[in-house]
Amino acid sequence: QSVLTQPPSVSAAPGQKVTISCSGSSSNIANNYVSWYQQLPGTAPKLLIYENDERPSGIPDRFSGSKSGTSATLVITGLQTGDEADYYCATWDTSLSAWVFGGGTKLTVL
Amino acid sequence: QITLKESGPTLVKPTQTLTLTCTFSGFSFSTNGVGVGWIRQPPGKALEWLALIYWDDDKRYRPSLKSRLTITKDTSKNQVVLRMTNMDPVDTATYYCAHRKGAFDVWGQGTVVTVSS
Numbered sequence: 083q084s085v086l087t088q089p090p091s092v093s094a095a096p097g098q099k100v101t102i103s104c105s106g107s108s109s110n111i112a113n114n115y116v117s118w119y120q121q122l123p124g125t126a127p128k129l130l131i132y133e134n135d136e137r138p139s140g141i142p143d144r145f146s147g148s149k150s151g152t153s154a155t156l157v158i159t160g161l162q163t164g165d166e167a168d169y170y171c172a173t174w175d176t177s178l179s180a181w182v183f184g185g186g187t188k189l190t191v192l
Numbered sequence: 193q194i195t196l197k198e199s200g201p202t203l204v205k206p207t208q209t210l211t212l213t214c215t216f217s218g219f220s221f222s223t224n225g226v227g228v229g230w231i232r233q234p235p236g237k238a239l240e241w242l243a244l245i246y247w248d249d250d251k252r253y254r255p256s257l258k259s260r261l262t263i264t265k266d267t268s269k270n271q272v273v274l275r276m277t278n279m280d281p282v283d284t285a286t287y288y289c290a291h292r293k294g295a296f297d298v299w300g301q302g303t304v305v306t307v308s309s
Binding site for chain 2: 132
């Protein structure tokens with residue numbers, strides 16, 4: 083089981099908004115930066131969000147991140163069919179001295 | 193622009209040692225804070241971090257695999273090498289290397305490794 087808990091799947095219609103949660107603990111999310119990754123089918127993961135809420139250049143502002151306590155959230159607005167992918171959260175776990183990833187969330191755009 | 197590319201065997205036998213090489217360009221280990229990590233993904237499963245080496249040669253390993261993993265860097269060749277001993281069929285996965293400056297901001301395309309006799 084992953085140290086970070088994500089819902090296995092979420093879905094929404096094109097143009098709508100979706101929220102993906104990532105739940106952790108005081109040894110990881112609460113005291114370290116969270117990053118989010120998008121993995122389109124058959125491709126390598128791509129960084130979407132770093133340092134909880136920062137977007138790398140080239141990432142549309144439809145993607146946003148936030149963190150509160152031991153949880154983090156990725157919000158995608160204006161959903162497009164091209165957003166169908168697996169999404170992963172990640173952070174450093176101080177107790178484990180290890181990078182940890184969530185179990186991943188499969189986004190379906192209906 | 194930063195690029196990374198993984199290389200190594202596509203098939204290894206159980207108990208053998210896997211050696212993977214990550215060849216990169218667009219950055220160097222002379223930059224403070226830079227690291228290169230290895231992350232794997234078994235078929236249909238989640239990402240799993242394995243190891244990370246920093247610019248100052250500090251090394252971190254996944255605790256459950258620490259006894260089997262060795263990560264090294266060759267700054268003259270712009271390469272990072274991961275060795276994993278005693279391979280098992282459960283180690284079958286796509287193995288990625290990634291540049292780390294804060295987060296894993298640039299990833300290689302991945303290399304598929306199958307463990308089978």
